[in-house]
Amino acid sequence: MKRTRVILVLLTIVALLWALGCAGKPGEDESSLPEASAEPYRIGVVISLSGTYAGLGGPEQKAIDMEVARINAEGGVNGHPIEIVYEDDATDAAKAQAAVVRLIDEVGVIAVLGASGTGQTMAMRADIERAGVPQISMAGGSAVTAQLSEWVFQTPWPNRIVVPFVLKAMAADGYKNIAVISDTGGYGVDGHDVIVKSAADAGVTIVADETYNPGDADMTAQLTKMRGANPDAVLVWAAGKEAATIAKNARQLNMTQPIYGGSGIARLEFISGAGEAAEGVKLGTGKILVPEAYGEGTEEYEVATSFIDRYTEEYGEAPDIFAGHAYDAFGLVVDALGRVEGEATPAALRDAIEATDGWIGVGGTFSYSAEDHNGLTEDDLVMYVIEGGTWKLAE
Amino acid sequence: MGSAELLQYVVAGFKSGAIYALVALGFTLVYGSTGIINFAQGEFFMLGGVLSVFYYRLGLPLLLAALAGVVTTAGVGLAFERLALRPRRDAGALVLIIITIGGSMVMKSLTRHIFGPDEATLPEFTPGPSIAFGGVAIERQALWLWGLTIVAVLALTWLYRKTRFGRAMRACSLSHDAARLMGIDTARVVMVSFGLAAALGALAGLAVTPLTQTAWDVGATAGMKGFAAAILGGLGNPVASVIGGLVLGLLESLSVAFLSSTYKDAIALIVLLIVLFLRPQGLIGRARREKV
Amino acid sequence: MKRSMGVAAWMALVAVIGAVPLLTDDRYLLKVLVFVGINVIIVSGLALLFGYAGQISLGHAAFVGIGAYASAYVTSGLGLPWLVGVLAGTTLAAIGGLLLAMPSLRLRGHYLAMATLGFNEIMYVIFREARAVTGGNDGLSGIPFPEVLGVRMDTPASIYLLVWGTALVVVFLVANIVRGRPGRAMRGLHGSEIGALACGVDVARLKIRTFAVSAGLAGLAGTLYAHAVGFVAPSTFSLEQSVVLLAIVVVGGTGSLAGPVIASIALTLLPYADALIPGLGKDVIAFLQDWEADIYGIAMIVVVVLAPKGIGGLIRAARSRSRAEETG
């Protein structure tokens, strides 16, 4: 008999615990952030240094490290040095969320840069909005700014402006019937939706629509189906290594149609992976690939070449578009900090970021507003063609 | 659907089918001599590609780099068997599976630390445009793939049928105790089987790299599809594994032709489950009853 | 847990766990401990299925996913109350376990491993493709906080108490199952399926019910995860996660519940070690996060090779052998 009584007591305690939990701890105070006095401005950075997006986090970290060193060497912002705190989300939404909570509560950052992936970026939203800390994401998914949040900004060119830009270029080159192939990752699915929506007003019709899964060994089956629909041109919307395989498979299948793409294939690995099949491939993305795209002698050109030269000298390789997104994210925060009068609270910094107008970055000229937290337009994009194993400006 | 186009789908199916077949041969080899499924087989496929690229970038000519890639991966297979599997050799299948799962985690992650996250490729063995054959385009590298598969399955069948070592391996697959009674050094047989399976996986990995590039995380999909192929054909029988691989490749390609490409991957999974549930011994293999 | 922990031990455990939110308001620590608690629930179910009944599963992340997506859809999609979401998630996952177990009755060892692996991959494709329900690759966000009888649990402390309260109850119930008749029948099944049949154990029914209970617990953990994190994406329920969960139970040890629970707390905390030891250097954390997969893999092999019964088993094996010498 004694045993059951004790167990009943035990269960009531647990029930009590639950009840306590429901009531929540009274006196939860919000403003436990340290005051930003003469001490350094702390900025949190959440990127993927391991997991499937490990290839993005590396260049992003290099770009930010380089810029922090430069800014601090020039005396920081209004006398405050900048301190960067990195967190690796390992391409995992749960880790990204834990990381952002640590940065906000533990480290007391006044802004968060990241994450590299769309999923991880979205996982942080609840905590970003609860704590009221501005976030600039390097992830390209439209959802980041399509589902508008006053605290969340974005630096890459979202599919909703790149896709129409590329479709119009295809129509301009005279290719009306296009075959589309996209991967089932976040970027591919997002791009595919925009392609389907904006094909009509761009003046093209989709004659074939195929998809593939990241990690697929061979795409000839899909390409055979696309060849069967004899399109004028092929549009590839994908981010992974498989894009190069598609170009090679297409050429092997004697498909002579030109191949078009977006920022997803604006990677050196695409050219080296596809080999000759990359020749003649056209893609629309920011101007970082060929600085002349900014227009020689213009301020945009100076900013871009200075970043590209310093990055190449520091790391022995040219920066890719992900390094460019990180450079812009960090630059936008520093620029906004400069414009904040008095004490740089996260709320004041958010307003300053939203007020950014015409800040010249590598991805383009950023102008944010209450409705547009992406800040880029089609003018920041340009069409390239791959010739001789490198990017050239298409006429 | 013209006949040329249908043939193109068949060629595409047999191309990826050959990849699955080579990986499946690795599964069959290890299963044949140890009775367990080597969950790290997919990583041997990955290592074949990554190591060959590493040697190629060191400046070795393509053929030498490929050879070095296969030999090094075989070394990894031997070392893995010797260090991780040998101590628990007589443990149940469950324990051995867990060791191979742990092994695949370490190999995959270690490769990323050593060789970096970005993908890489190798030049085609014989560069040149695809060969037109009755309205169908066949990539030269695909010919290499089919050639290597045929050579591998012939070599394995010859090894099993004609050599003393092959007979020892078949004895082990029936019963380690009986084999030991015959004076067969079962430990050596198991170790060599792992080395050979690693080499076969590496061969598939590097032969496909010029087509689809290689990276630290290509092992998982290849491993899963290779196993589906091996079990579809019938585990333990080399020819059955190759047939399983080709059939699986064909099913995937035709599913794109007649259904839609989103189901391409699901096909391999569905085939895997159906075969497992209905006929674990596969299309050709014989059922192994557990005697009471 | 051969001899059940005395009631006093349970009381102490409840007190310690209950006290944490009163002692600290460190949101980061509480959020990390929420993930640990969720893993304890999953691992308790998997320890029952794999550790005790010897039925390997490489598909448990999919069951967690079923729970998470079902609960997310029922609450934020259909606007039904939170408790309905939890019920839906748990039952749906349990049904998933049932449906997977029935055709797999004859499968053993690597075949069962592959069948569950196939199941996980198929569910992953469904999570990614069924965009209307699961939001596809971008995932589902805006999942409401747990709320019951008008009381919203939106502070880390309240979520912590909810998760750990549930974890305590789950571990308590599983411990009782394991000590009682079902637990013995499972360990018998694990030892020798033929021997269990010869004892009159309805092996088929036992496998199916253990799969269902184990999957249901994973689903329950999934619902807690969805409402604690507020965001759900397919990548969280991938095959790698299932392998990690299996690794935890292997390191924890078969035929024991305390072992896997301790292992799940230790291994889940690994990448967040700075939550417990604030002074820990940044590079140590970066190292732990970067090498997490390697550490799991190596730990799995080392445990199976050196201490086959894992943490839980070491104590028990030593105790029994000493008794054998006395009697011998």
Add this chain to the structure above:
Amino acid sequence: MSLLKVSHVTKRFGGLTAVDDLSFDVHEGSIKAVIGPNGAGKSTLFNLLTGFDRADSGAATFLGGDLLGRRPDTVVRRGVARTFQNTQLFEELTAHENVLVGVEPSLRAGFVRSALRIGIRAEERDARERADHILRLLDIERWRDVIAADIPHGVRRSVEIARALATGPQVLLLDEPAAGLNGAETQSLAAALYRIRDHGATIVVVEHDMGLVMEVSEEILVLDRGRKIAEGPPLLIQKDVAVIEAYLGEEVEDDDV
């Protein structure tokens, strides 16, 4: 009165007929031995009766029902328990726990009642006591808390018999219980068999140890190549020519050499 009636049971593995149209009875409260050279179909017969294998034809009526074609665990619940030629003990469980699993058929607690520990206290206590009682019956209570893997060979067989007994069978099928036992152990096994029979169980034992067979069994069934070649009390069987030939091979005529 015959408790178990086997009639015309046949089992073929491809060309080989393991059990060939076999019929025999087992009388309640008796100890019946089944002897015959290796491969005579003894273990196969046990597998057919206990559902581990399916007979091609014939029937085995037990308490009015047919045993053949039933699942092994159903056969046990009906009251027919068995041991195996190579013991199937639960290696990580102690001797007491092994026997406790055997008590399974008489237990009612499911997942829910076990989890909440409602109304199972009495059932669990009885089960533990029953297991201890059977360990004493087999005189192996000293090994109560030692895991099977650490238990010496001779005792392991007794643990398996105890486990089978724990299921509360009316008929106990023992497959070569004396294999590997020394003289003393065989004697204590004989004593144990008597105690089990007096405990109320009918025993059918497959055995090669003629000494033990002659001593304990009231009736002997002799099988050769799946067929019954003799059946009757031990003294009669001893002298039966056919039995001797089956075991020792035909008489060699001088001119055959």
